[in-house]
Amino acid sequence: xxxxxLFKKRSSGDIAKDRLKLLLVSDRANCSPxxxxxIKNDIIKVIAKYMEIDCDGLDIQITQTExxxxxxxxxxxxxxxPIKELRHGK
Amino acid sequence: xxxxxxxxxxxxxxxxxxxxxxxxTGLAKLNKKVILIDTDIGLRNLDVVMGLENRIxxxxxxxxxxxxxxxxxxxxxxxxxxxxxxxxxxxxxxxxVTPEQMKALTDELRNEFDYIILxxxxxxxxxxxxxxxxxxxxxxxxxxxxxxIRDADRIIGLLEANEMKHTDLIVNRIRPDMVKRGEMMxxxxxxxxxxxxxxGAVPDDENIVISSNQGxxxxxxxxxxGQAYMNICKRILGEEVPMLDLSAGNGLxxxxxxxxxxN
Numbered sequence: 001x002x003x004x005x006l007f008k009k010r011s012s013g014d015i016a017k018d019r020l021k022l023l024l025v026s027d028r029a030n031c032s033p034x035x036x037x038x039i040k041n042d043i044i045k046v047i048a049k050y051m052e053i054d055c056d057g058l059d060i061q062i063t064q065t066e067x068x069x070x071x072x073x074x075x076x077x078x079x080x081x082p083i084k085e086l087r088h089g090k
Numbered sequence: 091x092x093x094x095x096x097x098x099x100x101x102x103x104x105x106x107x108x109x110x111x112x113x114x115t116g117l118a119k120l121n122k123k124v125i126l127i128d129t130d131i132g133l134r135n136l137d138v139v140m141g142l143e144n145r146i147x148x149x150x151x152x153x154x155x156x157x158x159x160x161x162x163x164x165x166x167x168x169x170x171x172x173x174x175x176x177x178x179x180x181x182x183x184x185x186x187v188t189p190e191q192m193k194a195l196t197d198e199l200r201n202e203f204d205y206i207i208l209x210x211x212x213x214x215x216x217x218x219x220x221x222x223x224x225x226x227x228x229x230x231x232x233x234x235x236x237x238x239i240r241d242a243d244r245i246i247g248l249l250e251a252n253e254m255k256h257t258d259l260i261v262n263r264i265r266p267d268m269v270k271r272g273e274m275m276x277x278x279x280x281x282x283x284x285x286x287x288x289x290g291a292v293p294d295d296e297n298i299v300i301s302s303n304q305g306x307x308x309x310x311x312x313x314x315x316g317q318a319y320m321n322i323c324k325r326i327l328g329e330e331v332p333m334l335d336l337s338a339g340n341g342l343x344x345x346x347x348x349x350x351x352x353n
Contacts, residue, residue: 011272016236017279023236024243024283 025075026062036060043079054082092200095207095326096225098249100241102212104233105262108298108307109319110209111139113229116309116323118173122204125164127196128178129221130211131186137177140167141305151179151186153195160199169306174203184216189223196224205326214248222249227256229289233263234275239283246286258289260322265294266337290322293336 026036040060047053058081065076097110107130114126128136131151137143148163153176160176167173179186199206208225211217222228228249232242242259249257261280268274277291295315301308309319314336321331 013269013272013275013279016234016275017283020236020239020275020283023240027240027243028247 022061022063029062029075031062036062039077043081047081051086052084054084057082092204092206093227094196094200094225095205095227095229096210096221097207097229097231098210098218098221098245099212099231099238100214100245101232101238104231104238105292106212106231107135107139107209108302109229109231109260109262109292110136110207111307112309112319113323113326114205114207115140115167115170115173115307116320117205117207117326118167118170119310119320120323120327121172122327123172123202124205124207125174125176125199125203126207126209127176128209129187129192129217130209131178131217132180132183133211134178134180136209137165137175138305139302140175140307142167142175142177143305146177149177149179151182154187154191160195184211184220187220189219192220193224214244218245218248222252222254225254227258228254229258229260230286231260231262232280232284234261234269234277234280239275239280243284246284258287259284260290260292261288262292263294264291264336270337288333289325290318291333291336292318292322 040058043060044053044055044058058079060077060079062075063078065074065078067074095113097106097113099106107128110126110128114124118124126136126140127150128134129150130136134149137146142165145165148158150163152158153160153163164174164176167175196206196208208221210221230242230245230249232238246257259281261277264277265274269276277288281288293314295313297308297311297313298315301311307319308316309323310316314334318334318336321334324331
């Protein structure tokens, strides 16, 4: 590795590996982008009953995560839902 | 005991045909009686890589349809007398053959050969289904690229669903210099993602191009790829062979040169 590499951004090999990991989880789960979109819309509907959320900022993805038990890593649905305002006293 | 091995990958252009030719030739060099079957109907290629394209009289579809006996369609290799090729048909398509017919053919050939190697077409459709139908074992070929690994993962899933007994991975076209710079996924990265048994790693070697220009598989020759393929053959026979050090070609000078490269 050359000294110039220290100042470089992440190597493309690592980027490839990370992209593949995400890709294969959704491939293996057989979950199409359309299905993901439907799930996302339903989540918005439910949460919007209780608080105001940023629909555009909402992001869901299926990814790999360490399980609490000892079955290694398992697929998990991760949702990142930015809240605009909590509705009090309703 | 004879074994039927299918060489497959999902994605095209990763080296299925080159691998089939070299594994078949290597096993013949190790004194096994081998037949290579090109199952890529409509896109015949294995004959060219083997340098036997001028000797074709009958083909796989002729055998399946009963226009000739299997013996008549088999071409004996020009270097090894215990190596044969059953070429594919160039003017037909994948629907000319069914999985049942392929299984019947490979089962018949078991009586005469130690190893029956099937070169599978790219894709997951009929051609793939035909090729895996009679196989005991699969060699999945991939390269350290996102698209090839994604397809390999899909193929591994399909092989599992079809109850393939034994599936091994070959990682082809590794460039140790790029891996060292972090610009290519390493063997470990690929194995970490696909989680199946590795049977061989083949470096990206220009001798492969030269050998297919000449129509002579380079397995067993004094090249890195030639040694890597020979090791795969020995592992198929059950021998324990340590993994080849692919960076062996990089001398001190190459390493110093790499240090001064900015990218």
